[in-house]
Amino acid sequence: MPSRRLSPLLGLLLILALVVTLFPVFWIVMTALKPPTDWNAVPAVWIPAKPTLVNFRTLFDPEAIREYGVGGVSQSASAAVFGSLLASTVSTALSILIGLLAAIGLSRYSSGSTATPLIILSGRMFPPAAIAVPFVIIFSAAHIIDTYSGLIAIYVAATVPFSTWMLKSFVDDLPREIEEAAMVDGQSRLMAHLTVTMPLIRGGLFATTLFIFILNWSDFMFALVLSYGRIATIPVQLAKYVTATAGTLYGVQAALAVLAMIPLVLAGFAIQSHLARGMTFGAIKR
């Protein structure tokens, strides 16, 4: 057992890293609780003297902020929350399904050529902004622009390379003889993968799912250029809290950002225990 004590220098560095990482989170949560007068007060208000939930109410009731004399918010965020949940959940599920099948195919059956994994990844080898405009044209022609199915399609296309590669590395780590034992025991290939492979890469499956969900959940650009108003997502909605009279509504934006963080934080805690390594310890001789 190695010593668990940290050297003072390392401890200091860790604290510094934590401060840098957590400060924006702290600032966002505090801002979400500030009344409009505190949003960009100078000097900065670190912790609001009179915390309020008015920003959160404004998200779903645009008129709520008027009690502070701020107007001009027109749209409820509920459509965006629904849109983000729908697009991210469905596209993540599809991406994981396709990625898992591809990963098993590549890892176990050498599907395609040795270049196949690279070709799959090549879809991510240029910046999304470069392909966004062509997609606008293609999606318009295909009449799927400004639809959830269109948005889901592009999310799946954009994340399948990641899900394939990540899941492939987890399948690669699993000794194939464990699945083969199941096949010799009388299970079909599909059943062996469902009942043996999947449970044994569970940790990787959860981690990849969360990662893909975060990618989809936080996408701004595709949602912006591929929607004209019929569909909405949280990141696009965030950009809409700018009014002619009051400028940027920082508090309302912060409130929506806090809401957007909650599912990710909860998911992170939920799968934490599954992320432990060493699931297959004891399965094979080393």
Place this chain on the structure above:
Amino acid sequence: MNALPRAALADSAGLEFRGATKSYGGKRALNDISIFVPRGSFTVILGAAGAGKTTMLRSIAGLEKLDAGELLIGGEPANHLEPKDRDVAMIFDNLALYPNKTGFENIAHPLRVSGRERTAIETAVQGIASKLKCVHVLGRLPRTMSGGERQRVALGRALVREPRLFLLDEPLSSLDAMLRIELRTELRRLQREFGYTFVMATPDYTEAMAVADSIAFLREGEIIQIAEPQTLYDEPADWDVARFIGEPEINLLPASYSPDEGGRVMLGDGIVCQAPPALRQGGYRTSFQFMAGIRPEHLRLGTPELSAWCGEVTDIEPLGTKAAITTALPRSEVRILVAATVARDLKVGQFTSISFDQDKLIAFDRTTKARLL
């Protein structure tokens, strides 16, 4: 006792390969393998690491597809069958237990898959576990088991079924010596008692000799010889087989044959003797060079004879009832197996005369390595 008389089984095939070939990339892993394994027999595939033993077993199980050739299991073509439809059980060389299942569930898995009744599964698992002395690990996960316990659970997972064929890939390799011998005897007993067909791969010739009805010697993807254990020892197909089987290793000495006087053999270091029967009856009319193989137990110490070397003892290795003596001749070295009582009187550095049983000399071709008949 066999469940059925062996003679009645001899002509029914447990397994047959006809010209089986398998390559990985450009490398031939199996090269034109043909073998017939009678049902109810214990066949061992013997060979060094990388000889193709595992590939052969995996091809039988359906985990590898043959590039060419035919595979028959129980007399029926099996090339096209999925692993699940081949009705074979396999023990993998790395065991491949289900790490998330208990010992009980590991052993029960094939029975669950085939939809056996719960109480029948319970009985079968308990039965095989007590036979393999691993009842105490049934409730535990593989990660909490010792190497030997895992090995026994893996054996149990295969033996709990009654398939047409058992494939065992070095099934005893991670056990300590005592348990290995105990379990191999147990395997042999089970195989005989129930008339199972076993195909086992091992690099250990003593293990092979102990259990096999028949041994197939594999080298670089080719079957060099298929024979009963004693035949493999007495009449090896070539000097690789001869060196692989037997401890200490067979002595190989450059020699030449001359047809004079009904056939004479000249060994290095000045020994001339009568040619062994194989050469005398071989009808060789000219002189030629060959490699003489003499098993260590066919050499004798201390009786000065006409055809005897004088060698210096350089090493004495006690083996219990026997001892292996290494002696240096002027230009070569021979190992001799003697009784421990003989070895007790020897000292390193001492000179001794060495003679050998001429009829037991095995002649090999210098270039092809094949045994001369």
